[in-house]
Amino acid sequence: MLKKKGIFICIEGLDGAGKTTQTKLLIQQLKKSYDVLYTSEPSKGLIGSFIREKYLYGENRLSPFVEALLFAADRIEHVQTEILPALKEGKIVVCDRYIYSSLAYQGAGEVDLQWIQNINKSILYPDLAIYLDIDPVKVLQRLNSKRSIMENLETQKKVRNLYLRFVRSEKLILVNADKSKNKVAKDLFIVVQKFLKGFSR
Ligand code: TMP
Numbered sequence: 001m002l003k004k005k006g007i008f009i010c011i012e013g014l015d016g017a018g019k020t021t022q023t024k025l026l027i028q029q030l031k032k033s034y035d036v037l038y039t040s041e042p043s044k045g046l047i048g049s050f051i052r053e054k055y056l057y058g059e060n061r062l063s064p065f066v067e068a069l070l071f072a073a074d075r076i077e078h079v080q081t082e083i084l085p086a087l088k089e090g091k092i093v094v095c096d097r098y099i100y101s102s103l104a105y106q107g108a109g110e111v112d113l114q115w116i117q118n119i120n121k122s123i124l125y126p127d128l129a130i131y132l133d134i135d136p137v138k139v140l141q142r143l144n145s146k147r148s149i150m151e152n153l154e155t156q157k158k159v160r161n162l163y164l165r166f167v168r169s170e171k172l173i174l175v176n177a178d179k180s181k182n183k184v185a186k187d188l189f190i191v192v193q194k195f196l197k198g199f200s201r
Helices: 019-031 046-055 064-088 099-108 113-119 136-143 153-168 181-200
Strands: 007-013 036-040 092-096 128-133 173-176
Touching: 007 019, 007 064, 007 099, 007 181, 019 036, 019 092, 019 181, 036 064, 046 064, 064 092, 064 099, 064 113, 099 113, 099 153, 128 153, 128 181, 136 153, 153 173, 173 181
Parallel strands: 007 092, 007 128, 036 092, 128 173
Antiparallel strands: none
């Protein structure tokens, strides 16, 4: 059985890596046995809605420093209003993107990683963080026209290198996303199940 306190899982990856599809498939599986909350960043809160609706698909890019501040502000609100309350109720919270997106994407914009961590100091760190890995060239082929301002090949390569750095330092667990949808879903579920087993001991 799970301990009373909930469990916080985040899923990271480049856009087009199948992250949202895989997160939803994972939720379907988990819901068979647990009380689960699906959430994502940018969040549905005031700042997250601003980022998604007014910024990400617009014409101009702000400085990556300002972006990092916006995403951190959204995250702080997200934790306070959605993530923490669900964890207090003992739920498993699965978040599509979290702090590692700021470290990888804004880090790719030359923002100091330590500074990003500092402005995110008050957030909760996930119990399990998974990175769905795929080659950026394949990712951009999948994305077609719906690209955010972050999605050019050069940026995506830098983002991936940063994600892989966190895999090497064991902050993120890598799942190969360059396989069929069902195979990736299976691999992802195995990682989560293994973690949950260890957690409940
Ligand atoms: P999504 O469509 O996967 O939700 O991605 C939203 C975009 O926001 C994606 O290009 C990555 C970017 N992003 C950051 O740059 N930093 C962050 O902290 C977060 C959460 C997202």
